Amino acid sequence: MTETQLSDLPLRDELHGQQPYGAPQLSVRAMLNVNETTYDVPAEVVDAIAREVRTAAQSLNRYPDREFTALRRKLAAYLTSESGAEIAAEQIWAGNGSNEVMQHILQAFAGPGRTVMSFPPTYSMYPLYARGVYSEYIAGTRSEDFAQDPDDVAAQIRAHRPHVVILCSPNNPTGTALSLDVVAAAYDAAQDSQTMVVVDEAYGEFRQPGTLSALTMLEGRPRLVVTRTMSKAFALAGGRIGYLAAAPAVTDALRLVRLPYHLSAVTQAAATAALDHAESLMANVERIKQQRDRLVTELTAMGLRPYPSDANFVLFGGLPDAHRAWQHLLDDGILIREVAIEGHLRVTAGTEAETTDFLNSLRTHLNG
Numbered sequence: 001m002t003e004t005q006l007s008d009l010p011l012r013d014e015l016h017g018q019q020p021y022g023a024p025q026l027s028v029r030a031m032l033n034v035n036e037t038t039y040d041v042p043a044e045v046v047d048a049i050a051r052e053v054r055t056a057a058q059s060l061n062r063y064p065d066r067e068f069t070a071l072r073r074k075l076a077a078y079l080t081s082e083s084g085a086e087i088a089a090e091q092i093w094a095g096n097g098s099n100e101v102m103q104h105i106l107q108a109f110a111g112p113g114r115t116v117m118s119f120p121p122t123y124s125m126y127p128l129y130a131r132g133v134y135s136e137y138i139a140g141t142r143s144e145d146f147a148q149d150p151d152d153v154a155a156q157i158r159a160h161r162p163h164v165v166i167l168c169s170p171n172n173p174t175g176t177a178l179s180l181d182v183v184a185a186a187y188d189a190a191q192d193s194q195t196m197v198v199v200d201e202a203y204g205e206f207r208q209p210g211t212l213s214a215l216t217m218l219e220g221r222p223r224l225v226v227t228r229t230m231s232k233a234f235a236l237a238g239g240r241i242g243y244l245a246a247a248p249a250v251t252d253a254l255r256l257v258r259l260p261y262h263l264s265a266v267t268q269a270a271a272t273a274a275l276d277h278a279e280s281l282m283a284n285v286e287r288i289k290q291q292r293d294r295l296v297t298e299l300t301a302m303g304l305r306p307y308p309s310d311a312n313f314v315l316f317g318g319l320p321d322a323h324r325a326w327q328h329l330l331d332d333g334i335l336i337r338e339v340a341i342e343g344h345l346r347v348t349a350g351t352e353a354e355t356t357d358f359l360n361s362l363r364t365h366l367n368g
């Protein structure tokens with residue numbers, strides 16, 4: 001019997017010839033390509049998660065709390081202490097990664113015949129989310145240094161009148177943080193078209209001192225949404241927990257599109273346990289930020305061009321042949337990220353030892 005090929009199936013037209021998301025998953029010495037925390041989950045957090053999951057397991061014959069009440073309360077308390085903004089449990093929504101949360105947003109506010117806009121180079125998933133909900137994707141522009149200017153962002157939103165606009169701050173893959181006047185200008189420009197404005201703060205905890213979270217702007221802005229994740233700063237990428245804060249009416253909209261009981265009891269248990277240990281998990285965030293700043297300093301000293309970063313990674317240019325540099329690093333057991341920007345690579349800030357290994361290997365390559 002001959003195997004059925006994908007092209008034999010009655011696939012949706014717009015999916016023909018498309019590629020799935022596929023950052024390489026290789027097991028090498030230093031995995032610095034998808035911005036995970038490279039520190040292991042601390043033993044006390046592992047124990048707490050195991051205890052909570054064990055308790056949850058006793059009731060797995062029942063559906064989980066559809067409203068993830070305990071988790072929402074803890075996420076609200078965490079965001080309040082992290083951002084200084086007063087965030088209530090009714091403002092919180094969560095899903096299996098902020099990827100799912102973003103899908104919920106687009107299912108509720110975009111969809112067929114509607115448009116989704118973001119500003120490349122940015123997170124490569126945004127056009128894919130749009131495609132998945134049958135929306136048209138609009139690629140805005142940003143300046144040469146990847147910064148965004150309030151007037152320019154406002155003008156682009158007024159010109160395109162998208163249904164949803166996604167700002168990414170700090171931006172992946174460039175590390176660029178947005179000042180809040182950009183978010184304010186985007187929101188004001190979106191008033192006329194009633195555009196939902198989403199700020200993806202997946203890397204929010206890594207922001208430089210003095211940079212404020214868009215969470216501080218939610219008050220009085222019912223179409224503003226701020227998404228966060230436990231995948232990066234919380235060292236819980238494998239747990240698949242993302243969340244957002246917005247006006248309570250927004251979370252009511254998302255209830256209309258989520259699948260029933262989308263957040264498993266095991267996920268809720270793991271997330272609440274990790275949140276109880278937010279403080280010790282954040283100790284590693286400080287160490288990672290030091291390595292991030294060290295990467296910028298040392299890459300500059302090597303004659304390369306790193307961009308300022310508010311995230312846990314650094315984008316750098318100035319490479320004569322980025323793919324060759326990437327391959328040299330991989331041959332040394334160091335996996336970083338190739339990006340769609342000519343002559344550039346992106347590296348995650350790992351432990352001090354990983355950062356040293358990366359810098360040494362790259363130095364050897366450049367001198368070789």
Ligand SMILES: *Cc1c(COP(=O)(O)O)cnc(C)c1O
Binds near residue numbers: 035096168230
């Ligand atoms: C890593 C990342 C996320 C997180 O996705 P999860 O589904 O929460 O793991 C979201 N947005 C951006 C820009 C990211 O880089």
